[in-house]
Amino acid sequence: MSINTGEMKDIKEFLYKIADDQLIIGHRNSEWTGLGPVLEEDIAFSSIAQDKIGQSLHIYEILHSMGEEVPDIIAFARKAKDFRCSHLTEYPIGEYDFSLMRNFFFNHAEHLRFEMLASSSLEPLANLAKKYKGEIKYHIMHSDTWVKQLGRANEESHTRMQSALDKTFNLALGIFEESDFADALREVKVFDGESVLQDKWFEEISSILDKAGLVIPERSKWVPSYGGRKGQHTEYLEPMLEEMGEVFRLDPKAEW
Amino acid sequence: MYGNAQIDIKEKSKSLIEGEDPVKLAEFEARIIRGEKIEPKDWMPKAYRNQLIRMIEQHAHSEIIGALPEGTWITRAPGFRRKLALMAKVQDEVGHGQLLYSAAETLGKTRESMINDLINGKSKYSNVFNYPALTWGDTAIIAWLIDAGAIINQVTNSKGSYGPYCRALERICSEESFHLKYGHDNVVYLATGTAQQRELVQDALTRWWQPIMHFHGPPDKVSEHTEILMKWKVKMATNDEMRQRFLDEYVPKIWDLGLTIPDPNLKKNESTGQWEYTEPDWEEFKRVINGGGPCNKERLQVRRWAEERGAWVRRALMKPEQKYTVPLA
Numbered sequence: 001m002s003i004n005t006g007e008m009k010d011i012k013e014f015l016y017k018i019a020d021d022q023l024i025i026g027h028r029n030s031e032w033t034g035l036g037p038v039l040e041e042d043i044a045f046s047s048i049a050q051d052k053i054g055q056s057l058h059i060y061e062i063l064h065s066m067g068e069e070v071p072d073i074i075a076f077a078r079k080a081k082d083f084r085c086s087h088l089t090e091y092p093i094g095e096y097d098f099s100l101m102r103n104f105f106f107n108h109a110e111h112l113r114f115e116m117l118a119s120s121s122l123e124p125l126a127n128l129a130k131k132y133k134g135e136i137k138y139h140i141m142h143s144d145t146w147v148k149q150l151g152r153a154n155e156e157s158h159t160r161m162q163s164a165l166d167k168t169f170n171l172a173l174g175i176f177e178e179s180d181f182a183d184a185l186r187e188v189k190v191f192d193g194e195s196v197l198q199d200k201w202f203e204e205i206s207s208i209l210d211k212a213g214l215v216i217p218e219r220s221k222w223v224p225s226y227g228g229r230k231g232q233h234t235e236y237l238e239p240m241l242e243e244m245g246e247v248f249r250l251d252p253k254a255e256w
Numbered sequence: 257m258y259g260n261a262q263i264d265i266k267e268k269s270k271s272l273i274e275g276e277d278p279v280k281l282a283e284f285e286a287r288i289i290r291g292e293k294i295e296p297k298d299w300m301p302k303a304y305r306n307q308l309i310r311m312i313e314q315h316a317h318s319e320i321i322g323a324l325p326e327g328t329w330i331t332r333a334p335g336f337r338r339k340l341a342l343m344a345k346v347q348d349e350v351g352h353g354q355l356l357y358s359a360a361e362t363l364g365k366t367r368e369s370m371i372n373d374l375i376n377g378k379s380k381y382s383n384v385f386n387y388p389a390l391t392w393g394d395t396a397i398i399a400w401l402i403d404a405g406a407i408i409n410q411v412t413n414s415k416g417s418y419g420p421y422c423r424a425l426e427r428i429c430s431e432e433s434f435h436l437k438y439g440h441d442n443v444v445y446l447a448t449g450t451a452q453q454r455e456l457v458q459d460a461l462t463r464w465w466q467p468i469m470h471f472h473g474p475p476d477k478v479s480e481h482t483e484i485l486m487k488w489k490v491k492m493a494t495n496d497e498m499r500q501r502f503l504d505e506y507v508p509k510i511w512d513l514g515l516t517i518p519d520p521n522l523k524k525n526e527s528t529g530q531w532e533y534t535e536p537d538w539e540e541f542k543r544v545i546n547g548g549g550p551c552n553k554e555r556l557q558v559r560r561w562a563e564e565r566g567a568w569v570r571r572a573l574m575k576p577e578q579k580y581t582v583p584l585a
Contacts, residue, residue, distance in 0.1 A: 030330050033346050034323035035558070037566025038573075039354045042323075046347035050340060057336045072335045096569055153572035160568065240331075247392045248334035254450045256334035 007188055010181035011122060012066060013084065014191065017179070017229055018113070019059035020085035023075055024237070025106055026052030027244060031093045041096070044142055048103065051135045055128075062124050076248040080238040086228040088171040090237045097150070097164035104143035105172035105205065111136040112200045121189040144208055151212030158213060165214050173198070173224035272303040272484050288489055293419035296362035307490050308418050309363045310379075316356035317374045317381035321555050323349045325389040326398060334392065341438050345399065348431045355427065359420040375560045383541060384467045386549030393460030396446055399439030401464065401506060405471040407432045408501050417489035440509075447513040461510070462518045469536040472498040503531040 029049035036042035060071035068074060088106060093099045114136060117129035150157040176198040185191045209216060227233070248256065273281060280299050287294065294300055327346050333339040357367040373379035384402055389395050407429060414425035446457035473495040476482055485491040504524075510517060522533045544552070 027331065030343050033330060033343070034320065034327040034350065035562045035565075037562075037569035039320065039350055039357070041566075041569075042350045043347055043354065046343055046350070050343050050347070053336070053340060053343070057340075076335060096566060150569070150572050153575075156568055157572035243331050246332045250334075251450055251452060254453055255445055256338055256449075256453075 007184055008066065010179075010184045011190060012063060012068065013179060013181055014185060015059050015063050015125070017084040019056040019063070020083045021089050021106070021110070021175070022052040022059070023056035024083070024085045024240070025089040025102070026050070026056065027240065028089065028091070028093055029099070029103070032099065037096050045099075048139050048142065051139065055132050055135070058128055058132075062128070065124075072248065073252065076245040077252055078241075080233055080241055081231040083231065083233065083237065083241070084229050085233075085237070086171075086174045086177065087225040087234050088168070088174055090228070090234045090240065091171070092236055095160070095164070097160040098168065100143060100146050100150070101161065101164040101168045102171075103139065104147050104208075105168060106175065107136060107139040107143050108204050109172070109175045109197065109201050111140055112204065113197055116192055116197060116200075120191060125190070147208065147214070148212045151209075151214045161212070162214055165209070166217060169217055170223050171225045173222060174226055174228060176201075177224065177226040177229045179229055272481065273301060276301050285487065288417045288487070292417075293422060294417050295419045301488075304488055304490065305363050307485060308421065309360055309365050311490065312356055312360040312363070312421055312424075313365070313370045313373070314380050314382070316353045316360060316370065317379060318385065319349050319353035319356060321374075321381045321385045321559065323353075324555055324558055325385060325387075325551075326395055329389060329392065329395045332392065333395075338442070342395070342399075345435050345438055348435065352424075352428045352431070355424045356421075359424045362420045371559075371563060375556055375563055377547065377556065380545065382471070383545050383549070384471055385555060386544050386552045387464070387467050388551050390463070391456055391460060393446060393456035393458075394464065396439060396442035396457055397460040397464045399435055400443045401439070401461075401468055401510075402471065403432055403435045403439055404506055405468065405498075405502050407436060408498050408505075409472065412492045412498060415489070416492055444513065447515055458515055461515055465518050466536045466540070469499070469533070470538075470541045472496075472502065474538050474541065500531055503533070507531070 026049045029045045029052070032045040032049075033042055036045060056075070057071055060068075060074045063074065064070055088102055091098070091102070111133055114129040114133040117125055118133065120126045120129065147161065151161050152158065176194040178194045182191075182193045186193055206216060281301060284294070284299060284301065284304075294304075323346050326342065326349070330339065330342050330346060333342045357370060360370060361367060370379065374381065389398060410425050410429050410432065414422050414429060416422055443457055446453040448454075475496050476494040482491060482494075503522075507517065507522065507524075519534050522531065524531050543549070547553075
């Protein structure tokens, strides 16, 4: 496929959006290391975090091959306003119910996104999507199992999971914030668009949440948390990035 | 990562075998001499069981408490390569904890009761984790030299007599060897990097040298008690033997990097083959192990907090067959 300069810029924005989501949620999940409710969950969250950060690195490498900075500079020295992650990924880990619900919503969206991208006309992206949807399948198995277990185990866990869902749902809808370049990407058959993705996602999560005995808010109450894709972030992103780049920025030219 | 078990020599040596059936005890000791492994359902003296529970439990606690000082640097690791490697390393340490709690459970104490003993301060963990990892340099020194000390201890103990512990240690050692490579690579980059990087790693080494010298525990008092534990292959080498092995292998490597070890008396006596050094402050060691270190309180607080915050999740796992039905109204 041949792409013009305008499309190139759109594709880059699109890639930043995907990779930034993965980096930020991966970083957040890594914060569970040593603190999980059971050791097995420390280990699981760490595996998932490593996969997601590894995947973000791969996409930053593709961006670098398209003329952007090297991945370390992109991730460790960029300003918050230049990040394109969704608000959902930025929140601190909070309680386990919140982190789990966040993962559940995010994993399904990400898996479906990569499924759509597997037939993208942009070959490096299609190849990457094919490779990573296999990894994400396990992330989904993890969050589905726990959501179903905790949704129905006892009154305490049910109440917690329902309240985590209520708190997280609008944030999750923010994943599907449409970008200005959506039509352009659809035209060149790179990606079908966020609303298509959101519909698929809703269908998929609905059936699992039903099995978990958890209720999705009525459509009239949906207030998607938009802004992240345009560089408008929650108060949590900047301090997180400060921390992430703290050592790297001591001397970005040094080899660490 | 783990140093050496704190052997309680207050127990009289006689008490180790008091009340044991002499025929069974003789058979047990003969099996150990033949190099056989003791398995969970085999007969064993009470003191053997208790000593092993204490040792494996302390080891497991050290792994999960040890995840804290390094874990706090995952969010600050400079660059993807270090970030991904540190995440994997600390994840390994937690995995070692999981493996070791399972090994200790084969002796009859549950994970839950071990973790309760940890957060109540009844059960110890490696003293070294009561010191803070102040800079990125500290994480490099920990990953290289503390893990190196741990490997020496663990390889030695993997030749012990209790089957489940030995098998856990073999798996742990193969993972630890990657940690050592990671730690060494990290230190090499800092030591051969910019002036600022070099200062980071030198300061960290200076700070960590005493805890490193403490790592294998105080010089053993040769007692009949220790002798029995060595005969049972519970304790495989004296603390000083392990410290000597550590110095022999790592001091030359540290010097090769042009780093300064803060002990002017440190040298190898060529005629005895032994390293000579300034005895670290063992009073401080005692003070720290008894709760007076810079981070004891914080480490247990974090662990307690994690246990309390996760209690509802564990409660929800208790009866998997039970399904909660959401009330309709």
